[in-house]
Amino acid sequence: MAKYKRQFFPGTTTPAKNRRRYLDPKVKLKQLRDVPMDDVVRIMGHRAPGEAYKSIHPPITEANEPACPIRKLVTPIEGAAAGDRVRYIQFADSVYFAPISPYQRAWMYLSRYRGVDTGTLSGRQIIEMRERNLEQVAKELIDNETFDPALTGIRGATVHGHSCRLDEHGLMFDGWQRYLWDDKKKEVMYVKDQVALPLDKKIYVGKPASMSDLKKRTTIFRADGVDMRDDKEVTDFYLRIHTLRTLGGYRPFDVKGE
Amino acid sequence: MSTPTVDYANVPLPEVRVMTHRLLSAETTEKILNDIDVIHNLRQINMSGESLPRTINSGPAKGLANNHTERKVIHVNGHEVELHCLVGAFYIELSVTDEAEMDKTVDEIKAAFDRTIPDGYTIDVGRYSKYRPSLHDYRSA
Secondary structure, eight states: OOOHHHHHOOOOSSHHHHHHHHHTTTSSOOOOOOOOOOHHHHHSSOTTOOOOOOOOOTTTTOOOOOOOOHHHSSSHHHHHHHHOOOOEEEEEEETTTTOOHHHHHHHHHHHHOOOOOOEESSSEEEEEHHHHHHHHHHHHHHHHHTTTTTTTOOOOOOOOOTTOBBBTTSSOOOOOOOOEEETTTTTTEEOOOOOOHHHHHHHEEEEOOOOHHHHHOOOOOTTSSSSSGGHHHHHHHHHHHHHHHHHHHOOOOOOOOO | OOOSSSSTOOOOOOEEEEEESOOHHHHHHHHHHHHTTSTEEEEEEEEEEEEEEEEESSSSTTTSOOOOOOOSSSETTTEEEEEEEEEEEEEEOOOOSSHHHHHHHHHHHHHHHHHHHHHHEEEEEEEOOSSOOOGGGGGGO
16 A cells, blocks of 8 residues: 555645645745744743743643553643643734735644644634743744734734735734834834733834735735636635535435545 | 704715725825815715724723824814724715716815825725615614
């Protein structure tokens, strides 16, 4: 029998190729910026930089774990072994060609990271994890190519804006204005943390990418970019899922030979 | 039904709807309002957009001042207008009597927007808001 080779996403168009890249854990994503770890911690707002991690249970080595084959099989992630709290970071992605969209974020998180709980909504994606692991993942996600300072927002609550028109500087709308445009540096700076508590210092997250660059990087199919109907394989894939789900729900006896 | 309090009520005057491609800053909103305010035959201008709360309305920061840079008082023809939103749409009601007059006014509005809005907009003429009471206005609470 041929060895099973993992597949990620069908299609030949740019968004389809980008989806495959983001989902494949063997692909190392490009690092576009380097936001210091302390600043990432500040934006998340769960603890002050330098503060010890709070714990919700004693380290696993000190606890009396019951004899369990699954516990023997699974190596706990660092935060779980230490008994860290579970904390979160949430990203909102604009419909105007953000590098990635919430649904692919979920696929990507589950494909690339261990110890993750993630939830998808129309415009935002939450990731929950043990605190020290979350901080590493958050820094990676802010630094790499899935983040754009103008079109990706770090928003813990009141995320409204992903489907709104952009403002005059090309930034995604945010009623709480967690980030501002610095006209001198031509960069985006965070002035509030993800739940809009004011930050002690401005945190710069870099220059937004140009629209032509974003159109090459995005995973979003759009009528004014790459239409999903122009990619036959993707359309067929979704039509097949749609047909099978409908039949599975209403006429399961008609699903034959699939 | 009671009689209208003003003589122009119940008259479907034409309305110009302008949707901008970008949400406008307070500064641009002030500029465009001053630009169209001088045009004759305008009866009223309504604006809408994305709401900017005065205070943070939920979460751990609830109750703190929002301090949004675009939520401020602008000056239109000597009057103070307090902005509550990032404006993205204008509904301009025209007080005109014939089509020629309407076309002329619409052209003037277009020219003003061309001068002030670099990112583009769409403009439509029609009727987009209510001008007379309907059944909905008589429903009991």
